Amino acid sequence: MAERRRRGSVAALPYAAGMPPPSPSSAPRVGAAHARLRSATAHLHAGVDDLFANGLDSVPRYRRYVLGMHRFAAEYEIAVAAAPRHSAWLAGDLASLSLSPLPPEGERRPASGAAARLGWRYVMAGSSMGARRLLRDARQLGYDDSSGATFLAQHAASDEWGRLRDRLQAMDADDETRMAEAETGACAAFALVRSCFARSFERIPATPAHEPCR
Amino acid sequence: MTAELERALQACASEPIHLSGAIQPHGYLISCRLPDWSIHHVSANVEALTGAAPDAMLRRSLREFITDDVIQTIAETVGFADPGGPAQRAAVANVGPLATLCEVSVHAADGLVHIEIEPQQRGAGDRSPTVVAQAMIARVAQGDQDEGFHQRVAEQVRLLTGYDRVMVYRFRHDDAGEVVAESRDAAMPSYLGLRYPASDIPAQARRLYLHNRIRVIPDARYVPVPILPDRSAGGQPLDLSQLSLRSVSPVHLEYLANMGVAASMSISIVAGGRLWGLIACHHRQVRHVPPGVRAAADLFGLFVSMRVAAREQQACTQMEDAARNVRDALALRLSRSGNGRACLPGELGLLHRAVPADGLALLQAGQWQTTGRTPPAACIPALGDWLAQAAHPGAPITSMRADDWSAGPGATDGIAGVLALPLDPARDEWLLFFRREEVEDVRWAGRPDEPLLVDADGTRVGPRASFATWHETVRGASEPWSDADLRMAVRLQMVLRDHYPGPGERAAEADALRGRRSRMEVQDHRTRLGQVSELLENLAHVSPDETAALAERISRLEEDLRLLVLASGSDRDALTGR
Numbered sequence: 001m002a003e004r005r006r007r008g009s010v011a012a013l014p015y016a017a018g019m020p021p022p023s024p025s026s027a028p029r030v031g032a033a034h035a036r037l038r039s040a041t042a043h044l045h046a047g048v049d050d051l052f053a054n055g056l057d058s059v060p061r062y063r064r065y066v067l068g069m070h071r072f073a074a075e076y077e078i079a080v081a082a083a084p085r086h087s088a089w090l091a092g093d094l095a096s097l098s099l100s101p102l103p104p105e106g107e108r109r110p111a112s113g114a115a116a117r118l119g120w121r122y123v124m125a126g127s128s129m130g131a132r133r134l135l136r137d138a139r140q141l142g143y144d145d146s147s148g149a150t151f152l153a154q155h156a157a158s159d160e161w162g163r164l165r166d167r168l169q170a171m172d173a174d175d176e177t178r179m180a181e182a183e184t185g186a187c188a189a190f191a192l193v194r195s196c197f198a199r200s201f202e203r204i205p206a207t208p209a210h211e212p213c214r
Numbered sequence: 215m216t217a218e219l220e221r222a223l224q225a226c227a228s229e230p231i232h233l234s235g236a237i238q239p240h241g242y243l244i245s246c247r248l249p250d251w252s253i254h255h256v257s258a259n260v261e262a263l264t265g266a267a268p269d270a271m272l273r274r275s276l277r278e279f280i281t282d283d284v285i286q287t288i289a290e291t292v293g294f295a296d297p298g299g300p301a302q303r304a305a306v307a308n309v310g311p312l313a314t315l316c317e318v319s320v321h322a323a324d325g326l327v328h329i330e331i332e333p334q335q336r337g338a339g340d341r342s343p344t345v346v347a348q349a350m351i352a353r354v355a356q357g358d359q360d361e362g363f364h365q366r367v368a369e370q371v372r373l374l375t376g377y378d379r380v381m382v383y384r385f386r387h388d389d390a391g392e393v394v395a396e397s398r399d400a401a402m403p404s405y406l407g408l409r410y411p412a413s414d415i416p417a418q419a420r421r422l423y424l425h426n427r428i429r430v431i432p433d434a435r436y437v438p439v440p441i442l443p444d445r446s447a448g449g450q451p452l453d454l455s456q457l458s459l460r461s462v463s464p465v466h467l468e469y470l471a472n473m474g475v476a477a478s479m480s481i482s483i484v485a486g487g488r489l490w491g492l493i494a495c496h497h498r499q500v501r502h503v504p505p506g507v508r509a510a511a512d513l514f515g516l517f518v519s520m521r522v523a524a525r526e527q528q529a530c531t532q533m534e535d536a537a538r539n540v541r542d543a544l545a546l547r548l549s550r551s552g553n554g555r556a557c558l559p560g561e562l563g564l565l566h567r568a569v570p571a572d573g574l575a576l577l578q579a580g581q582w583q584t585t586g587r588t589p590p591a592a593c594i595p596a597l598g599d600w601l602a603q604a605a606h607p608g609a610p611i612t613s614m615r616a617d618d619w620s621a622g623p624g625a626t627d628g629i630a631g632v633l634a635l636p637l638d639p640a641r642d643e644w645l646l647f648f649r650r651e652e653v654e655d656v657r658w659a660g661r662p663d664e665p666l667l668v669d670a671d672g673t674r675v676g677p678r679a680s681f682a683t684w685h686e687t688v689r690g691a692s693e694p695w696s697d698a699d700l701r702m703a704v705r706l707q708m709v710l711r712d713h714y715p716g717p718g719e720r721a722a723e724a725d726a727l728r729g730r731r732s733r734m735e736v737q738d739h740r741t742r743l744g745q746v747s748e749l750l751e752n753l754a755h756v757s758p759d760e761t762a763a764l765a766e767r768i769s770r771l772e773e774d775l776r777l778l779v780l781a782s783g784s785d786r787d788a789l790t791g792r
Contacts, residue, residue, distance in 0.1 A: 001575065070440070074235075074440070074442075074443060074444055074445075077443060077448065078443060078445055083269045083272055083273075084268060084269065084272065084443050087258075087442055087443070088258055088267065088268045088269060088442055091258030091439070091440040091442065092258065093415075094437070094440065095239075095258075095259075095437055095439065098437045099437070100236065100437065100438045100461070101235060101236050101438060101444075103233055103234050103235040103236070103444070103451065104233065104444050104445050104451040104452075105451070107448075107450055108445055108449045109449040135636055162675040183289050196387045203656040211597050
């Protein structure tokens with residue numbers, strides 16, 4: 001068990017769900033606000049990464065990923081009051097994969113405050129980093145930028161992470177109130193990613209060949 | 215039933231099917247807010263129609279994407295429609311850069327104008343839905359009033375729509391459904407007489423079908439198109455109840471696939487404010503039903519609903535009128551006799567006609583006096599125990615199962631249903647109506663005890679895979695006692711109590727009873743008026759002359775009621791000396 005965790009945190013994490021690695025050795029020097037967010041969300045982030053410990057190495061895993069990400073993107077866009085760009089790309093991928101979307105559940109309101117929204121954006125923008133690796137996986141499975149992997153292609157090519165990092169650099173990490181709001185936003189977003197994937201895993205059961213018993 | 219199956223049934227029954235967040239792919243959705251026609255929601259496929267990505271349409275005005283004349287027609291249609299009402303056809307128009315010829319339907323809900331756009335199918339035809347529906351109505355109205363009515367309904371809908379199979383499906387008292395008429399392609403097996411468990415159309419679907427009267431799935435293998443965003447401004451999932459294009463439950467699609475159905479349509483039959491049944495249509499191949507044909511089917515469905523409601527009301531009124539006459543005659547005889555209690559045994563024949571039943575027994579001072587089909591006197595002790603346990607002071611007690619009040623149907627000479635009216639519970643005096651056991655050979659569409667298939671771990675739920683006829687012989691139960699039966703029983707009880715004073719019952723109590731009876735009679739009239747007004751709701755297409763004649767008769771009724779109110783007011787004034 002300990003062996004698997006270690007392997008997961010070193011090798012698999014940069015892959016996972018497209019989120020930024022919590023401790024990337026090659027990443028540029030991180031600002032203080034970024035570091036605080038990364039530390040505050042590390043446990044949630046690792047939990048999400050564990051869901052895709054081997055990346056998107058099978059069609060069922062890829063389908064789970066697209067289905068869960070669509071639900072997350074739809075909620076994210078409400079939370080940060082953004083136009084539905086990510087969810088539109090994912091809607092196209094769902095159609096290519098012949099997948100029914102997960103319907104919305106409960107209530108979702110915009111996150112209150114710019115700092116909380118920044119926390120949400122940290123999670124979505126961060127996933128654009130991992131999207132480059134995931135896009136390679138998706139292409140291996142036969143999906144491409146125009147069919148089945150539009151989201152990953154667009155997301156990987158975007159500069160969301162660069163812009164977000166600039167905003168984090170400009171943030172005062174000693175402003176406890178704002179930092180706490182940002183952390184709350186980021187934690188809420190990670191928790192939502194987790195629950196969206198829980199739903200997509202339930203919808204698309206693992207096939208024995210792809211999901212050996214552990 | 216396993217715990218997993220029970221949980222799965224519960225999950226199906228609580229699935230919010232109107233919040234699916236997606237539409238079927240044979241059309242497009244654009245939802246706007248007035249007055250500026252700002253676009254708040256679009257279906258993810260909208261770019262194929264308008265040439266603009268969802269992102270480029272949201273928060274912009276519809277005027278940038280649809281011509282003003284079409285918007286004007288949409289506005290007029292919405293102006294005439296009730297908010298929350300079903301989608302109305304607004305226009306046939308060329309939409310988008312490719313000038314795609316489309317049918318445009320519209321409805322308003324939750325402050326949004328939902329515009330549903332369907333590219334017109336080839337050969338859709340341009341007959342007026344009203345004219346088509348009128349011709350259909352004329353054809354089903356021919357012939358005997360009742361005999362074969364549902365059969366003619368099924369045939370007309372099949373002629374209109376061309377489905378392989380059209381069924382009239384009726385909900386029973388236990389919410390199971392039964393195919394009561396069918397018109398089908400000769401190559402299809404017959405479903406006539408088959409019964410479907412209540413869970414096939416769960417309660418929330420039945421509620422939805424009360425208001426959303428017609429539903430079409432042109433291709434049951436479709437992939438749903440998400441709506442962007444799929445939540446309202448208030449953060450709730452978007453309510454798609456009245457959308458023609460609403461994406462349905464995945465379980466329902468699997469159900470259709472397991473049945474070998476590739477396309478379906480269903481039209482609600484609503485009577486007395488409840489979902490009486492459905493006109494259900496199936497096809498083995500993908501089948502598009504253009505909005506014009508749907509509109510004709512909808513109008514026709516309204517007519518069928520009205521006929522069913524009128525027929526049910528008529529039957530109910532006839533039965534209640536007959537029961538009232540019986541009660542009046544009984545009251546006269548009892549008051550003439552001067553001793554209701556002693557006179558009752560001589561009136562069993564009359565009493566039997568006061569509530570629809572196969573037999574009647576009077577239990578008085580340990581005496582068991584009967585008429586018609588009744589259980590043997592040997593049942594009295596067990597029956598007495600059941601009454602003692604079930605008794606609510608003064609109220610009628612019913613059961614439709616012999617097991618409840620006896621050792622079972624074998625011990626009751628084939629009687630199963632009982633409706634017990636307390637005459638004088640203190641002296642254990644009762645009037646008991648009986649119904650015989652109905653031994654039914656039920657043919658189910660698949661095993662009714664396994665309506666869903668559930669994985670061993672309970673995570674994966676699907677509809678049953680086999681719809682092969684499953685025979686079941688149902689025993690031990692009678693036709694159930696309906697609300698109307700109970701109403702008649704309570705009325706009878708009041709007449710009897712007037713003439714059957716128990717020990718120590720005083721005049722004041724008799725007065726109170728009379729007051730209660732007259733209130734119940736007024737309540738009866740209100741119920742009847744309510745039913746009549748429901749009939750009015752469906753009268754969409756009557757001539758101005760007929761409307762005028764109706765208005766005149768309603769005015770006369772209003773005047774009569776007003777005079778009655780005034781008269782009772784002056785009575786009160788006289789009593790209070792004002």
